[in-house]
Amino acid sequence: WCFDIPGEAGLQAAEETARLAVERRPEGLVSFGLGGPEIGVERPQFKPYFDRAIAEGLHSVPHAGETTGPQTIWDALTVLRAERIGHGTSSVQDPKLLEHLAEHRIALEVCPTSNIATRAVTDIELHPIREMVQAGVLVTVNSDDPPMFGTDLNNEYAVAARLLALDEQGIAGLAKNAVEASFLDPAGKRRLAEEIDTYTANWLRGPAR
Template structure:
């Protein structure tokens, strides 16, 4: 399969830490870990559900201590993303997970933003940074974190909501998202992954989000499907993540083909690729193997990713033209 130029809109930078990188950072920063070696760590990547993944995910984040660590992590993702056909990336970062380990928020943001700033020249990728709030923490903590991020003047484009979904509805963060929107930030939120369709409704109506991250359980609510279709609300779906976290029993059961058939604005993304078995190209290859997703479907997914991004219209037109040119070249050589 030829990978078309694509935007990645659902990517947790901390989820790109490969086992080798985690152990190297632990040694660099003298952080003790309970793993003997790479094989021991990799063997733990068998998850029963979202929470079992999050337990390991947050433990490994403790190896990130300095701005250089964050810059190295971000640059490594950008290099791999470019190889996967990514031309624009709007990436997530969890500041609370790092400040909880005593890392100053400036250290976190300085490192990530330094790497993102060089992405166009080094990797040919335009970028945007979205700070995500941990929904299993308090709304007061999220508000403090947002205030601290804004105080740094870091060039973020939006706010998001992630982490343990069940029992932590979007309604918990209404004031935080209202503040973010008043500051001119875009708004997105994880909803409808393990949580019910009602969380998608809350994210839309109470938080005012412009995109739903995951959203696969929206298919359980016909009225919600109708709204998402009519309003063309983007859904940033992550197939291999859904498989590894047992949101679906197997890829053949994934709702993405039906989502496309119903006219939803669905995009494909890699979520936490170091943990879930593949970057964007692997996710797209998995989707291309599904019944009902043909070449036109893949082109539509690529175009959806650009249209669902927070890019300006000029950059969107440029990237959409690149997709059309790549399709034309493929067809001419067929």
């Protein structure tokens, strides 16, 4: 689970979200995020709440750079100590940022249909996922909010596969990116990656005759 600060609700909401995450931490809560509109909601103001969550062992996963520029992503990385970035659409505007993300294996949680719905991207054919992958960034594919955006994870994989011209092995690679970007222990990551490889091999082999 991830507890997200609703950024548009301000610092009082941030305080309450952090308090609940730390003092009433439910089983399975592993990360602490920041969602909602980005314009006019500066990331650095949330530093004390992320510091508190990180000190309690939660991972930092704020949204950044969906509808704002690359500096928002830099702020999430340097101030909020982000380990993954929600969306990160504008990262392609800054080659040094792409290089940093790729070098440090900081995943971008890409949500193609959501990005169209929020007008972060004007045309699905212009989605920057291609540039992200070409730069070597660890890209995961996500549904964001399925009821709100009328999609699901299968559809998002289909969209990404078409944009990236992926075959079955390529789609499996995207799924394994998600495993790498997860906060599972190494043994759990190996197990899931092996399951993906086995499923893909069986799929390519076809039904037994």
